[in-house]
Every structure is written in C-alpha cells, then in structure tokens.
Amino acid sequence: MDTIFNKVDAKGRVSLPSDYRAIVKELSTEIVCYRSLTAPCIEGCTEELLDKLATEIENATDFFSETQDNLTNLIFGDAKRFTFDSTGRIMLTEKLLKHASITDTAVFVGKGRKFQIWNPENWEKEEARIRAEALKNRPTLTRKTEGE
Amino acid sequence: MDTIFNKVDAKGRVSLPSDYRAIVKELSTEIVCYRSLTAPCIEGCTEELLDKLATEIENATDFFSETQDNLTNLIFGDAKRFTFDSTGRIMLTEKLLKHASITDTAVFVGKGRKFQIWNPENWEKEEARIRAEALKNRPTLTRKTEGE
DNA sequence: CTATACCTTATGGTATATCATGGGTTTTTA
C-alpha cells in the first residue's frame, strides 16, 4: 500500500483508493473510521479488526472496570461505519475532517492492517518526522522486530 | 458505534439512531435502559445482553459475593424495557432523564454491544477526560491490547 | 517503437430513499 492523494468534494466525499478497496472488498464493502488518539489524522480499518480489539479489551479488563468502560467509549463512541458505493467513495463526517484539518485533499497512508488519512501539509511534516525518528532508532528497531 | 446527537421533543420522545436500530431490529423492536452505576448517564442494550450480564454476575460470586445482591438490585431493579415505534422513537422516563440531566438533547454513545445516553455538556467533558486519560496510559494500553 | 483502443479509477452531478422531527389523532389507564 502506498500513499495516495485524493480529492474531497464539497459534500465530504472521497474515493477510497482502489488498492485499499480491493483488500477490503474480499470481506465486505465497508470500513470503520475514527479519530486517531495521538495524531491529527483519521484512522481506518475493517470492522473485523475493531471487533478483535474490543474482544481483547473485554478479556484483558473486568466487565465493571473503569478501564473497560473508558476504552469502549473511546473506541466505539468515536468509530463509525462507512460503506462505499459502486464508485468506491465514502462520506466522511465533519468531526473526522475537522480533527484531521482536511478540507479539499485527503492523503491515504497505508499502515499494514489499517490506514490513516491526513491533511497533505500535516502528512508531509509527519513523514519527515517518522523518517528522522526511524533513522535514529534503527539499531533498536531491527533487534525488536526480528520476527517479521 | 458512533456518537449521535438527537432531540428530545416536548413529549419526551427521542429517535433511537438508525444504526443502533438496525442492529437491534434483527432480533426485536425493543431495548432495555437503566441508570448507569458509575456515570451520570443512561445505559441501553438488548435484553439478551442483560441476561448474559446476569449470568456473569452469578458466575463471579466468589469475587462479588458481597456486592452481588447490590448489583442485581441496582441493575435489574432499575432496568426497563422500551419499545420503539415505527418511526424508531422511544419515550424515556423522568427517572432516567433526571439521572442523566437530559432535557432537550440526548447524546447516544456507542459502546460496542451496548450504548450510553448523555447530556451533551456532560458527554463533552467525559469524552475529553477519557481521551486525556487514554493518552496518558497509552504505553500500558498498547502492551495489554496489542493494537490501538 | 509509436499510436490507438480499451480499461480502470477518480470526480462531478443528480435523483431517490432514508431519517429525524413535528404535529395530530386515537387508545389506554389512572
């Protein structure tokens, strides 16, 4: 998956890049999007992945625990299903667009089993940051990820 | 899933968001609501889930023996069935609305298998609190849940 | 090796269906 720039029209519609669609389509015709917790961008994935995460939370925390309560609110309160039509577009909400400061162009960035949607300028900065960081931590990284 | 703001009309009626309805409708046309034990909000789910919760409480007797009675009383004594009509609306009771301080607008917050109903201002505060908290505990979280 | 035809994908526009919400009417119940 590479980085793709697509236009956002006046209604908030964006074409999900065809490569992304192809992967999702094997399972369904919808994705889930939510505001990234740590970055000014939108994150997307399949519902399956989100369900898996929810199950993990349920297993790792107690039913009545504050942690479980907070996490489920955080994840499911924010996440929204987006079905894409025959032309492969989704309609992003105001909340999501605002969080990522996206107006007329959205940058799709593949992240393995999920992806991110950025404002072009912000992504440019982020990419530079990531590259610098990766270079700095290279020795540690290679040791850690051995199994991949 | 998702957070949705709906109006409460003069008669106390609220539209249950269509996405929520779609999931419930496969089974029936009613949900169960009760006052949250931990937060100033209303909680809602299907009757099936409440039954499951009852079983879980029973199974956890070893750990909750003291509080089991209290829990069952609090939840089941409070829970009430709400059928939604052809337009998808329910009529919440005074008791529930008062507990959540809801007057003219109700915020539906998805929690996976259940949902919460909040007063807009309270939810805004709660959401900010949760997100800040999650950000602070991020290292711990990611280790536990292996994803984000 | 180049040009043309074809296919895929992105994007703009439009019509249709859905949903939230308001109001009115009937039925229940206290």
Added chain:
DNA sequence: TAAAAACCCATGATATACCATAAGGTATAG
C-alpha cells in the same frame, strides 16, 4: 374524565445510490 402514552401521517433535511464524464495507464496492433 383527564392525562398520558401509543399510533399515524407529513415534511424538510440529508445521506445514499446511481449515472456520466474525464483522466491516467496499459496492452495490443500497426
């Protein structure tokens, strides 16, 4: 009998589905 709740219909807003066009890329034929 009065108040409240369930039911029904109407409407405006909005999202969704669909069609048409444009642009880019690839394969094939000349």
